[in-house]
Amino acid sequence: MEAIVVKNITKTYGKGKxxxxxxxxxxxxFTVGKGELFGLIGPDGAGKTSIFRMLTxxxxxxxxxxxxxxxxxxxxxxxxxxxVGYMPGKFSLYxxxxxxxxxxxxxxxFGTTIEENYHLIRDIYVQIExxxxxxxxxxxxxxxxxxxxxxxxxxxxxxxxxxxPTTGVDPVSxxxxxxxxxxxxxxxxxxxxxxxxxxxxxxxxxIALIQGGKIxxxxxxxxxxxxxxxxxxxxxxxxxxxxxxxxxxxPGILRSYAFGEYAHATFRDPDFKTDDLEAYLxxxxxxxxxIEAIEATIEDSFIxxxx
Amino acid sequence: MKQFIAFVxxxxxxxxxxxxxxxxxxxxxxAQILIFGFALTNEVKDSEILVVDYARDNASQxxxxxxxxxxxxxxRQAALSYQEILSAFRAGKIRAVVVFPANFNAxxxxxxxxxxxxxxxxxxxxxxxxxxxxxxxxxMDYQNRVNENLNMPYRIIPETRMLYNxxxxxxxxxxxxxxxxxxxxxxxxxxxxxxxxEKETGTMEVLLVSPFKPVLVIFAKAFPYLLLSLVNVAxxxxxxxxxxxxxxxxxxxxxxxxxxxxxxxxxxxxxxxSIKTDSQxxxxxxxxxxxxxxxxxxxxxxxxxxxxPYPLQILSNIVPSKWFYIIVxxxxxxxxxxxxxxxxxxxxxxxxxxLLAISLKSFKIRLQ
Numbered sequence: 001m002e003a004i005v006v007k008n009i010t011k012t013y014g015k016g017k018x019x020x021x022x023x024x025x026x027x028x029x030f031t032v033g034k035g036e037l038f039g040l041i042g043p044d045g046a047g048k049t050s051i052f053r054m055l056t057x058x059x060x061x062x063x064x065x066x067x068x069x070x071x072x073x074x075x076x077x078x079x080x081x082x083x084v085g086y087m088p089g090k091f092s093l094y095x096x097x098x099x100x101x102x103x104x105x106x107x108x109x110f111g112t113t114i115e116e117n118y119h120l121i122r123d124i125y126v127q128i129e130x131x132x133x134x135x136x137x138x139x140x141x142x143x144x145x146x147x148x149x150x151x152x153x154x155x156x157x158x159x160x161x162x163x164x165p166t167t168g169v170d171p172v173s174x175x176x177x178x179x180x181x182x183x184x185x186x187x188x189x190x191x192x193x194x195x196x197x198x199x200x201x202x203x204x205x206x207i208a209l210i211q212g213g214k215i216x217x218x219x220x221x222x223x224x225x226x227x228x229x230x231x232x233x234x235x236x237x238x239x240x241x242x243x244x245x246x247x248x249x250x251p252g253i254l255r256s257y258a259f260g261e262y263a264h265a266t267f268r269d270p271d272f273k274t275d276d277l278e279a280y281l282x283x284x285x286x287x288x289x290x291i292e293a294i295e296a297t298i299e300d301s302f303i304x305x306x307x
Numbered sequence: 308m309k310q311f312i313a314f315v316x317x318x319x320x321x322x323x324x325x326x327x328x329x330x331x332x333x334x335x336x337x338a339q340i341l342i343f344g345f346a347l348t349n350e351v352k353d354s355e356i357l358v359v360d361y362a363r364d365n366a367s368q369x370x371x372x373x374x375x376x377x378x379x380x381x382x383r384q385a386a387l388s389y390q391e392i393l394s395a396f397r398a399g400k401i402r403a404v405v406v407f408p409a410n411f412n413a414x415x416x417x418x419x420x421x422x423x424x425x426x427x428x429x430x431x432x433x434x435x436x437x438x439x440x441x442x443x444x445x446x447m448d449y450q451n452r453v454n455e456n457l458n459m460p461y462r463i464i465p466e467t468r469m470l471y472n473x474x475x476x477x478x479x480x481x482x483x484x485x486x487x488x489x490x491x492x493x494x495x496x497x498x499x500x501x502x503x504x505e506k507e508t509g510t511m512e513v514l515l516v517s518p519f520k521p522v523l524v525i526f527a528k529a530f531p532y533l534l535l536s537l538v539n540v541a542x543x544x545x546x547x548x549x550x551x552x553x554x555x556x557x558x559x560x561x562x563x564x565x566x567x568x569x570x571x572x573x574x575x576x577x578x579x580x581s582i583k584t585d586s587q588x589x590x591x592x593x594x595x596x597x598x599x600x601x602x603x604x605x606x607x608x609x610x611x612x613x614x615x616p617y618p619l620q621i622l623s624n625i626v627p628s629k630w631f632y633i634i635v636x637x638x639x640x641x642x643x644x645x646x647x648x649x650x651x652x653x654x655x656x657x658x659x660x661x662l663l664a665i666s667l668k669s670f671k672i673r674l675q
Binding site: 053056057058059060077078080081082084086087088089090093094095096097101104105106108109110111151152 | 309310313314317320321324325508509510512513514515516517518519672673674
């Protein structure tokens with residue numbers, strides 16, 4: 001059974017008589033299976049938060065329809081509100097309440113107690129329990145996210161909506177956070193998570209690459225990477241800026257862009273030889289040139305889809 | 308119900324843990340009562356005046372004794388030259404000067420009339436008026452006493468009685484005013500800000516996506532401020548009775564009931580503001596500009612409404628605090644009962660219902 005079914009939803013903000021408004025979500029459709037970890041991957045302003053808000057019944061789509069656990073997001077919003085867990089992007093808890101008070105409050109509001117569903121949050125909560133009398137405002141970013149996750153989980157939701165849960169969190173805490181999500185998946189909770197970090201995409205069961213309110217591609221991370229059409233090369237030289245310029249002017253170039261300390265490039269000719277490029281780059285006055293054939297990443301796929 | 312209690316408890320944590328909120332909640336009413344009670348009073352108490360006595364005779368001495376016996380005036384050393392008077396005024400040490408001309412007694416006895424000059428510092432008009440009035444009435448009293456033996460026909464002696472406030476205490480007017488002001492600030496501003504804060508921090512989104520009914524969220528947020536406002540009413544009444552010697556003449560339960568009604572009016576306003584705004588600053592500005600200023604101007608607390616141009620008088624009718632001010636004044640100072648203020652109560656209740664209705668109507672169960 002599908003946990004979430006989204007059919008052609010569209011959302012425009014600020015639509016008036018004179019202005020067309022901003023198109024935030026443009027004819028988006030996707031489904032999420034029960035117990036799946038689904039990722040919405042895209043840059044800021046891609047429409048991720050708008051999709052989350054529509055699915056959590058906070059916004060009504062202009063057109064199209066969607067169901068969560070079989071409940072319609074417009075007409076059955078009450079049922080959805082009592083079954084899903086939601087962690088908004090800017091969610092910051094109550095800064096002046098302690099960890100324990102925050103958790104207790106949300107448990108009570110959702111009509112449950114910490115004890116009742118402690119098994120769900122135990123793995124996460126034990127990490128912050130030593131500080132349970134500390135106020136939320138005095139916690140580190142990673143601890144805040146853990147607490148927020150506990151608060152969203154405490155009522156044993158069937159579906160968990162996490163809007164950019166790792167934005168502004170250090171790499172170690174981010175890794176821990178994703179491990180927690182994997183464990184939650186084992187509890188049969190459907191998780192839909194959004195993130196601007198491409199490296200996190202690989203950790204999802206399936207991902208939707210989204211840009212400008214449109215879904216560019218939906219598949220498993222492996223298949224998205226595998227479907228990268230050309231052989232990708234990583235190129236390095238002593239001067240990045242000149243390297244990029246030289247690559248752009250290379251006759252057989254298809255795409256080239258900076259990628260960390262490397263430049264990534266693809267070429268039109270299927271029989272492309274690295275030696276030819278090396279000779280060309282050296283001829284352009286670049287030294288210590290290194291060229292490697294590499295596997296494409298999600299980010300490479302995303303960049304390809306954007307162009 | 309359990310959810311409601313958890314909500315109220317959380318709200319109390321917010322208030323009690325924020326020192327600034329606490330200060331506004333409980334420091335402000337106390338400070339206002341004390342400031343209005345002791346500093347900003349328009350009573351003339353212990354005014355320094357100068358007496359210049361060129362006469363130095365029986366009559367002038369008797370009058371000077373009368374003036375100094377009154378608790379309104381402190382007589383400073385007598386200056387003798389006009390220059391000295393002017394420099395004393397310039398130094399700002401004195402409020403008024405009383406000059407007795409030479410032959411004061413003789414004129415009084417032989418010509419049946421004598422003159423006294425009163426010079427007042429009119430930079431503060433109200434004080435100057437009041438001082439000259441007090442001085443004149445002391446002199447009149449004296450004159451009446453002297454004339455008692457003489458048989459003068461056709462005398463009209465106005466007998467003035469200051470009803471409800473015979474001692475002309477300033478506190479009578481401002482305690483109800485401060486009460487309206489404080490309740491307005493606490494209930495409108497604090498409620499609006501605390502609801503908007505939940506919007507700003509994103510917690511409102513989570514609360515909306517919960518089984519708890521959205522309207523109950525709003526009521527649960529407003530409820531603690533009802534309790535805190537009632538505590539404030541009690542604090543203000545306590546101060547006015549025990550510090551300012553201003554007793555509550557009417558029924559205390561009635562006063563609390565009317566205060567509760569006014570608090571609910573304010574809470575409804577606060578909720579309405581919070582629904583219409585998205586940032587704490589705007590909520591605060593609207594509460595201050597839109598509520599505090601009209602209360603100061605149109606409740607009759609600082610400026611008498613009868614003296615305003617007619618359009619403004621009509622405008623003052625839509626300010627809830629005007630009606631509350633009238634109600635509190637009637638109960639506290641005049642000691643009247645509900646039968647005397649039912650009309651004002653009905654108007655206030657009508658406003659409350661109206662505000663609650665439009666707040667509930669404009670309340671959104673979603674973000675947009």
